[in-house]
Amino acid sequence: MGSVAQIYNFSAGPAVLPAAVVRQVQSELVSYKNSGMSIMEISHRSSLYTEMEAEAERNLRELMRIPDEYDILFLQGGGTLQFTMAPLNFAQKTKQIGFIDSGHWAQRAIEEARLVPGVKAKVVASAKTTNYTSLPKDPVLQKTYDYIHLTLNNTIEGTMYRTLPDLKNQVVVGDMSSNIMAQRYNVKDFDLIYAGAQKNIGPAGLTVVIVKHSLLHTTPELPSMLSYAKQAAKHSALNTPPVFAIYVASLVFKWLLQQGGVDEMQKRNEKKAQLLYDYLDSSSLFSAPVKKAARSTTNVPFVTGNAELDQRFVVAAQENGLVNLKGHRLVGGMRASLYNAMPLEGVQKLVEFMESFEQNIGGNK
Numbered sequence: 001m002g003s004v005a006q007i008y009n010f011s012a013g014p015a016v017l018p019a020a021v022v023r024q025v026q027s028e029l030v031s032y033k034n035s036g037m038s039i040m041e042i043s044h045r046s047s048l049y050t051e052m053e054a055e056a057e058r059n060l061r062e063l064m065r066i067p068d069e070y071d072i073l074f075l076q077g078g079g080t081l082q083f084t085m086a087p088l089n090f091a092q093k094t095k096q097i098g099f100i101d102s103g104h105w106a107q108r109a110i111e112e113a114r115l116v117p118g119v120k121a122k123v124v125a126s127a128k129t130t131n132y133t134s135l136p137k138d139p140v141l142q143k144t145y146d147y148i149h150l151t152l153n154n155t156i157e158g159t160m161y162r163t164l165p166d167l168k169n170q171v172v173v174g175d176m177s178s179n180i181m182a183q184r185y186n187v188k189d190f191d192l193i194y195a196g197a198q199k200n201i202g203p204a205g206l207t208v209v210i211v212k213h214s215l216l217h218t219t220p221e222l223p224s225m226l227s228y229a230k231q232a233a234k235h236s237a238l239n240t241p242p243v244f245a246i247y248v249a250s251l252v253f254k255w256l257l258q259q260g261g262v263d264e265m266q267k268r269n270e271k272k273a274q275l276l277y278d279y280l281d282s283s284s285l286f287s288a289p290v291k292k293a294a295r296s297t298t299n300v301p302f303v304t305g306n307a308e309l310d311q312r313f314v315v316a317a318q319e320n321g322l323v324n325l326k327g328h329r330l331v332g333g334m335r336a337s338l339y340n341a342m343p344l345e346g347v348q349k350l351v352e353f354m355e356s357f358e359q360n361i362g363g364n365k
Protein backbone atom coordinates (compact mmCIF):
# COMPACT_ATOMS: atom_id res chain seq x y z
CA MET A 1 0.00 0.00 0.00
CA GLY A 2 1.36 3.41 -0.96
CA SER A 3 1.44 6.13 1.64
CA VAL A 4 -1.22 8.81 1.44
CA ALA A 5 -0.10 12.44 1.18
CA GLN A 6 -0.83 14.31 4.42
CA ILE A 7 -3.89 16.48 4.04
CA TYR A 8 -5.71 18.50 6.67
CA ASN A 9 -9.49 18.44 6.38
CA PHE A 10 -11.16 21.60 7.72
CA SER A 11 -14.66 20.54 6.69
CA ALA A 12 -17.56 21.61 8.93
CA GLY A 13 -19.17 18.20 8.52
CA PRO A 14 -18.91 15.38 7.79
CA ALA A 15 -15.58 16.16 9.33
CA VAL A 16 -12.16 14.81 10.16
CA LEU A 17 -11.98 11.73 12.40
CA PRO A 18 -8.97 10.82 14.56
CA ALA A 19 -6.47 9.10 12.24
CA ALA A 20 -5.91 6.36 14.84
CA VAL A 21 -9.64 5.57 14.82
CA VAL A 22 -9.80 5.30 11.03
CA ARG A 23 -6.82 2.94 11.08
CA GLN A 24 -8.45 0.80 13.78
CA VAL A 25 -11.66 0.59 11.74
CA GLN A 26 -9.56 -0.58 8.80
CA SER A 27 -7.65 -3.16 10.82
CA GLU A 28 -10.73 -4.83 12.29
CA LEU A 29 -13.14 -4.27 9.42
CA VAL A 30 -13.00 -7.75 7.91
CA SER A 31 -13.39 -9.65 11.17
CA TYR A 32 -14.79 -7.80 14.15
CA LYS A 33 -13.43 -9.27 17.40
CA ASN A 34 -12.45 -12.42 15.47
CA SER A 35 -16.07 -13.15 14.67
CA GLY A 36 -15.32 -13.72 10.98
CA MET A 37 -17.88 -10.98 10.23
CA SER A 38 -17.52 -7.26 9.83
CA ILE A 39 -19.29 -4.95 12.26
CA MET A 40 -21.63 -4.07 9.37
CA GLU A 41 -22.82 -7.66 9.18
CA ILE A 42 -23.46 -8.58 12.82
CA SER A 43 -26.92 -8.69 14.38
CA HIS A 44 -28.01 -5.81 16.55
CA ARG A 45 -29.45 -8.45 18.89
CA SER A 46 -26.07 -10.16 19.32
CA SER A 47 -23.87 -9.71 22.39
CA LEU A 48 -21.14 -8.41 20.06
CA TYR A 49 -23.40 -5.44 19.42
CA THR A 50 -24.97 -4.97 22.84
CA GLU A 51 -21.56 -5.04 24.55
CA MET A 52 -20.15 -2.54 22.09
CA GLU A 53 -23.18 -0.26 22.53
CA ALA A 54 -23.07 -0.50 26.33
CA GLU A 55 -19.39 0.41 26.36
CA ALA A 56 -20.05 3.37 24.06
CA GLU A 57 -22.72 4.63 26.46
CA ARG A 58 -20.47 4.14 29.50
CA ASN A 59 -17.62 6.02 27.88
CA LEU A 60 -19.86 8.87 26.73
CA ARG A 61 -21.28 9.10 30.25
CA GLU A 62 -17.77 9.36 31.67
CA LEU A 63 -16.60 11.89 29.06
CA MET A 64 -19.52 14.28 29.53
CA ARG A 65 -20.11 13.41 33.23
CA ILE A 66 -23.72 12.50 32.46
CA PRO A 67 -25.61 11.80 35.71
CA ASP A 68 -27.57 8.55 36.04
CA GLU A 69 -30.87 10.43 35.88
CA TYR A 70 -30.25 11.01 32.15
CA ASP A 71 -30.81 8.47 29.39
CA ILE A 72 -28.47 8.26 26.40
CA LEU A 73 -30.11 7.50 23.07
CA PHE A 74 -28.45 6.65 19.77
CA LEU A 75 -30.96 7.72 17.12
CA GLN A 76 -31.04 8.60 13.43
CA GLY A 77 -32.32 11.54 11.39
CA GLY A 78 -29.52 13.95 12.34
CA GLY A 79 -29.75 17.14 14.32
CA THR A 80 -32.57 18.14 12.00
CA LEU A 81 -35.00 15.44 13.15
CA GLN A 82 -34.44 16.67 16.71
CA PHE A 83 -35.87 20.01 15.58
CA THR A 84 -39.14 18.03 15.22
CA MET A 85 -38.79 15.42 17.99
CA ALA A 86 -38.11 17.96 20.73
CA PRO A 87 -41.39 19.87 20.14
CA LEU A 88 -43.40 16.68 19.56
CA ASN A 89 -42.27 15.29 22.91
CA PHE A 90 -41.87 18.38 25.07
CA ALA A 91 -44.11 21.19 23.76
CA GLN A 92 -47.13 19.83 25.63
CA LYS A 93 -48.41 22.21 28.29
CA THR A 94 -48.30 25.79 27.01
CA LYS A 95 -47.33 24.61 23.51
CA GLN A 96 -45.01 27.62 23.46
CA ILE A 97 -41.29 27.28 22.90
CA GLY A 98 -38.81 30.10 23.45
CA PHE A 99 -36.02 30.17 20.90
CA ILE A 100 -32.70 31.94 21.20
CA ASP A 101 -32.03 33.04 17.63
CA SER A 102 -28.26 32.80 17.47
CA GLY A 103 -27.99 31.93 13.78
CA HIS A 104 -28.91 29.64 10.92
CA TRP A 105 -29.33 26.38 12.84
CA ALA A 106 -31.47 28.05 15.50
CA GLN A 107 -33.63 29.41 12.67
CA ARG A 108 -33.94 25.97 11.14
CA ALA A 109 -35.09 24.68 14.54
CA ILE A 110 -37.73 27.45 14.66
CA GLU A 111 -38.99 26.64 11.15
CA GLU A 112 -39.35 22.95 11.96
CA ALA A 113 -41.05 23.59 15.32
CA ARG A 114 -43.62 25.76 13.53
CA LEU A 115 -44.51 22.78 11.32
CA VAL A 116 -45.66 20.82 14.38
CA PRO A 117 -49.42 21.38 14.70
CA GLY A 118 -50.41 23.65 17.59
CA VAL A 119 -46.87 24.64 18.54
CA LYS A 120 -45.96 28.32 18.85
CA ALA A 121 -42.29 29.18 18.44
CA LYS A 122 -41.39 32.52 19.96
CA VAL A 123 -38.02 34.23 19.50
CA VAL A 124 -37.02 35.38 23.00
CA ALA A 125 -33.60 36.77 22.04
CA SER A 126 -31.79 37.36 18.76
CA ALA A 127 -28.36 38.35 17.47
CA LYS A 128 -29.83 39.61 14.23
CA THR A 129 -28.84 43.24 14.88
CA THR A 130 -25.13 42.28 14.86
CA ASN A 131 -25.64 40.04 11.86
CA TYR A 132 -24.94 37.09 14.19
CA THR A 133 -21.32 38.14 14.82
CA SER A 134 -22.10 38.07 18.55
CA LEU A 135 -24.39 36.07 20.82
CA PRO A 136 -27.88 37.37 21.63
CA LYS A 137 -28.37 39.35 24.86
CA ASP A 138 -29.85 37.26 27.68
CA PRO A 139 -33.58 36.84 27.13
CA VAL A 140 -36.14 38.54 29.37
CA LEU A 141 -38.43 35.62 30.20
CA GLN A 142 -41.73 36.79 31.61
CA LYS A 143 -43.61 33.54 31.34
CA THR A 144 -43.01 29.85 31.37
CA TYR A 145 -42.33 28.14 28.10
CA ASP A 146 -42.49 24.40 27.60
CA TYR A 147 -38.79 24.80 26.96
CA ILE A 148 -36.10 27.18 25.80
CA HIS A 149 -34.06 26.10 22.78
CA LEU A 150 -30.40 27.03 22.71
CA THR A 151 -27.74 26.36 20.05
CA LEU A 152 -24.46 26.05 21.93
CA ASN A 153 -22.19 26.52 18.92
CA ASN A 154 -23.27 28.28 15.75
CA THR A 155 -21.48 26.26 13.14
CA ILE A 156 -22.00 28.67 10.26
CA GLU A 157 -21.59 32.05 11.98
CA GLY A 158 -18.76 30.89 14.28
CA THR A 159 -20.13 31.96 17.66
CA MET A 160 -20.16 29.82 20.81
CA TYR A 161 -21.54 29.93 24.33
CA ARG A 162 -18.83 29.59 26.98
CA THR A 163 -21.30 30.12 29.81
CA LEU A 164 -25.03 29.71 29.46
CA PRO A 165 -27.44 32.66 29.48
CA ASP A 166 -29.65 33.01 32.55
CA LEU A 167 -32.71 30.94 31.65
CA LYS A 168 -34.55 31.27 34.98
CA ASN A 169 -35.25 27.60 35.74
CA GLN A 170 -36.96 26.92 32.45
CA VAL A 171 -36.66 23.54 30.75
CA VAL A 172 -33.60 23.80 28.46
CA VAL A 173 -32.99 21.99 25.17
CA GLY A 174 -29.45 22.31 23.83
CA ASP A 175 -28.29 21.67 20.28
CA MET A 176 -24.61 20.70 20.71
CA SER A 177 -24.13 19.34 17.20
CA SER A 178 -20.89 21.17 16.49
CA ASN A 179 -19.14 21.35 19.85
CA ILE A 180 -20.25 18.36 21.89
CA MET A 181 -17.20 17.15 23.85
CA ALA A 182 -15.12 20.02 22.45
CA GLN A 183 -16.20 22.29 25.29
CA ARG A 184 -17.13 21.40 28.86
CA TYR A 185 -20.77 22.04 29.67
CA ASN A 186 -22.64 20.94 32.77
CA VAL A 187 -25.18 18.35 31.61
CA LYS A 188 -27.38 19.24 34.61
CA ASP A 189 -27.99 22.67 33.07
CA PHE A 190 -30.00 20.90 30.35
CA ASP A 191 -33.07 18.69 30.17
CA LEU A 192 -32.35 17.53 26.62
CA ILE A 193 -29.11 17.64 24.64
CA TYR A 194 -28.67 16.44 21.09
CA ALA A 195 -25.96 16.32 18.46
CA GLY A 196 -25.67 14.93 14.95
CA ALA A 197 -22.55 12.76 15.03
CA GLN A 198 -20.81 13.82 11.84
CA LYS A 199 -19.11 16.93 13.21
CA ASN A 200 -17.37 15.97 16.40
CA ILE A 201 -18.31 12.36 17.12
CA GLY A 202 -18.22 9.99 14.15
CA PRO A 203 -19.89 9.23 10.82
CA ALA A 204 -23.22 10.69 9.66
CA GLY A 205 -26.26 8.52 10.36
CA LEU A 206 -26.09 8.71 14.16
CA THR A 207 -27.63 11.30 16.46
CA VAL A 208 -26.68 11.33 20.13
CA VAL A 209 -29.52 12.34 22.44
CA ILE A 210 -29.15 12.86 26.18
CA VAL A 211 -32.45 13.28 27.98
CA LYS A 212 -33.52 13.65 31.59
CA HIS A 213 -35.33 10.47 32.52
CA SER A 214 -38.05 12.18 34.56
CA LEU A 215 -39.18 14.14 31.51
CA LEU A 216 -39.95 10.94 29.59
CA HIS A 217 -42.95 10.24 31.79
CA THR A 218 -44.61 13.38 30.52
CA THR A 219 -44.39 12.54 26.82
CA PRO A 220 -47.59 12.00 24.84
CA GLU A 221 -48.49 9.00 22.71
CA LEU A 222 -46.47 9.42 19.55
CA PRO A 223 -45.42 7.28 16.62
CA SER A 224 -42.84 5.03 18.24
CA MET A 225 -39.82 6.20 16.26
CA LEU A 226 -40.54 9.81 17.26
CA SER A 227 -41.01 9.11 20.97
CA TYR A 228 -38.04 9.56 23.32
CA ALA A 229 -39.87 7.45 25.92
CA LYS A 230 -40.31 4.52 23.55
CA GLN A 231 -36.79 4.80 22.19
CA ALA A 232 -35.43 4.84 25.74
CA ALA A 233 -37.60 1.87 26.76
CA LYS A 234 -36.15 -0.16 23.87
CA HIS A 235 -32.62 1.04 24.53
CA SER A 236 -32.34 2.74 21.10
CA ALA A 237 -33.03 -0.57 19.36
CA LEU A 238 -36.71 -0.09 18.57
CA ASN A 239 -35.64 -0.76 15.00
CA THR A 240 -32.25 -1.63 13.52
CA PRO A 241 -29.82 0.93 14.91
CA PRO A 242 -26.98 2.43 12.81
CA VAL A 243 -24.52 -0.19 14.05
CA PHE A 244 -21.49 0.94 12.05
CA ALA A 245 -21.88 4.60 13.02
CA ILE A 246 -22.29 3.69 16.71
CA TYR A 247 -19.21 1.49 16.47
CA VAL A 248 -17.04 4.28 15.02
CA ALA A 249 -18.42 6.67 17.66
CA SER A 250 -17.48 4.12 20.34
CA LEU A 251 -13.89 4.16 19.07
CA VAL A 252 -13.88 7.97 19.10
CA PHE A 253 -15.13 7.94 22.71
CA LYS A 254 -12.27 5.59 23.68
CA TRP A 255 -9.79 7.76 21.83
CA LEU A 256 -11.07 10.86 23.65
CA LEU A 257 -10.66 9.16 27.03
CA GLN A 258 -7.10 8.15 26.11
CA GLN A 259 -6.33 11.74 25.13
CA GLY A 260 -7.48 13.04 28.52
CA GLY A 261 -11.17 13.63 27.94
CA VAL A 262 -13.29 16.73 27.37
CA ASP A 263 -11.27 19.13 29.54
CA GLU A 264 -8.08 18.24 27.66
CA MET A 265 -9.92 18.63 24.33
CA GLN A 266 -11.20 22.03 25.39
CA LYS A 267 -7.64 23.11 26.26
CA ARG A 268 -6.32 21.91 22.91
CA ASN A 269 -9.19 23.51 21.04
CA GLU A 270 -8.58 26.85 22.77
CA LYS A 271 -4.92 26.64 21.80
CA LYS A 272 -5.66 25.75 18.17
CA ALA A 273 -8.30 28.47 17.84
CA GLN A 274 -6.13 31.10 19.55
CA LEU A 275 -3.31 30.44 17.08
CA LEU A 276 -5.64 31.09 14.16
CA TYR A 277 -7.48 34.07 15.71
CA ASP A 278 -4.19 35.73 16.74
CA TYR A 279 -2.99 35.50 13.18
CA LEU A 280 -6.33 36.74 11.78
CA ASP A 281 -6.28 39.74 14.14
CA SER A 282 -2.73 40.66 13.13
CA SER A 283 -3.15 40.05 9.40
CA SER A 284 -3.63 42.92 7.00
CA LEU A 285 -5.24 40.62 4.45
CA PHE A 286 -7.54 38.30 6.42
CA SER A 287 -9.95 39.13 9.21
CA ALA A 288 -12.38 37.34 11.52
CA PRO A 289 -15.85 38.95 11.61
CA VAL A 290 -16.96 37.51 14.98
CA LYS A 291 -16.67 39.61 18.15
CA LYS A 292 -13.92 38.29 20.42
CA ALA A 293 -16.04 37.27 23.41
CA ALA A 294 -18.31 35.11 21.25
CA ARG A 295 -15.73 33.37 19.07
CA SER A 296 -16.16 29.65 18.56
CA THR A 297 -13.24 27.32 19.13
CA THR A 298 -14.57 24.76 16.66
CA ASN A 299 -15.69 26.85 13.66
CA VAL A 300 -13.65 29.87 12.58
CA PRO A 301 -15.03 31.96 9.70
CA PHE A 302 -12.70 34.47 8.04
CA VAL A 303 -12.63 36.70 4.97
CA THR A 304 -10.34 38.85 2.84
CA GLY A 305 -13.20 41.19 1.99
CA ASN A 306 -12.82 40.34 -1.69
CA ALA A 307 -14.84 37.39 -2.97
CA GLU A 308 -12.49 36.75 -5.90
CA LEU A 309 -9.47 36.68 -3.59
CA ASP A 310 -11.30 34.38 -1.18
CA GLN A 311 -11.87 32.00 -4.06
CA ARG A 312 -8.18 32.11 -5.07
CA PHE A 313 -7.17 31.41 -1.48
CA VAL A 314 -9.45 28.38 -1.18
CA VAL A 315 -8.07 26.89 -4.41
CA ALA A 316 -4.44 27.56 -3.46
CA ALA A 317 -4.93 26.10 0.02
CA GLN A 318 -6.50 22.99 -1.48
CA GLU A 319 -3.45 22.53 -3.73
CA ASN A 320 -1.35 22.61 -0.57
CA GLY A 321 -3.28 19.88 1.24
CA LEU A 322 -5.46 22.26 3.29
CA VAL A 323 -8.91 21.20 2.15
CA ASN A 324 -12.57 22.17 2.61
CA LEU A 325 -11.89 25.75 3.70
CA LYS A 326 -14.66 27.28 1.60
CA GLY A 327 -17.14 29.13 3.80
CA HIS A 328 -20.81 28.20 4.05
CA ARG A 329 -22.80 29.42 1.04
CA LEU A 330 -24.91 31.65 3.32
CA VAL A 331 -21.97 33.72 4.58
CA GLY A 332 -19.27 33.22 1.92
CA GLY A 333 -15.56 33.68 2.66
CA MET A 334 -13.72 30.89 4.39
CA ARG A 335 -14.30 28.72 7.42
CA ALA A 336 -11.81 26.50 9.24
CA SER A 337 -13.43 23.85 11.42
CA LEU A 338 -11.13 22.80 14.25
CA TYR A 339 -12.95 19.86 15.79
CA ASN A 340 -11.36 17.52 18.35
CA ALA A 341 -9.74 15.36 15.67
CA MET A 342 -7.95 18.30 14.01
CA PRO A 343 -4.36 18.22 15.28
CA LEU A 344 -2.49 21.41 16.25
CA GLU A 345 -0.10 20.79 13.31
CA GLY A 346 -3.03 21.24 10.93
CA VAL A 347 -3.69 24.72 12.28
CA GLN A 348 0.04 25.56 12.26
CA LYS A 349 0.23 24.51 8.60
CA LEU A 350 -2.85 26.60 7.82
CA VAL A 351 -1.45 29.73 9.49
CA GLU A 352 1.93 29.28 7.75
CA PHE A 353 0.15 28.96 4.43
CA MET A 354 -2.00 32.03 5.09
CA GLU A 355 1.13 34.03 5.95
CA SER A 356 2.83 33.08 2.72
CA PHE A 357 -0.36 33.76 0.73
CA GLU A 358 -0.60 37.18 2.35
CA GLN A 359 3.03 37.96 1.51
CA ASN A 360 2.54 36.96 -2.12
CA ILE A 361 -0.57 39.12 -2.39
CA GLY A 362 1.29 42.08 -0.89
CA GLY A 363 -1.00 42.59 2.06
CA ASN A 364 -3.47 44.85 0.21
CA LYS A 365 -6.91 44.37 1.64
Ligand SMILES: *Cc1c(COP(=O)(O)O)cnc(C)c1O
Pocket residue numbers: 013077078079080081105151153154155175176177178196197199
Ligand atom coordinates in the same frame (compact mmCIF):
# COMPACT_ATOMS: atom_id res chain seq x y z
C1 LIG B 1 -25.05 20.56 11.28
C2 LIG B 1 -25.95 21.06 12.32
C3 LIG B 1 -27.28 20.67 12.39
C4 LIG B 1 -27.93 19.76 11.37
O1 LIG B 1 -27.43 18.50 11.50
P1 LIG B 1 -27.88 17.27 10.56
O2 LIG B 1 -27.28 16.13 11.31
O3 LIG B 1 -27.28 17.49 9.20
O4 LIG B 1 -29.36 17.22 10.53
C5 LIG B 1 -28.05 21.15 13.44
N1 LIG B 1 -27.54 21.99 14.35
C6 LIG B 1 -26.25 22.40 14.32
C7 LIG B 1 -25.73 23.33 15.35
C8 LIG B 1 -25.41 21.96 13.29
O5 LIG B 1 -24.15 22.35 13.24
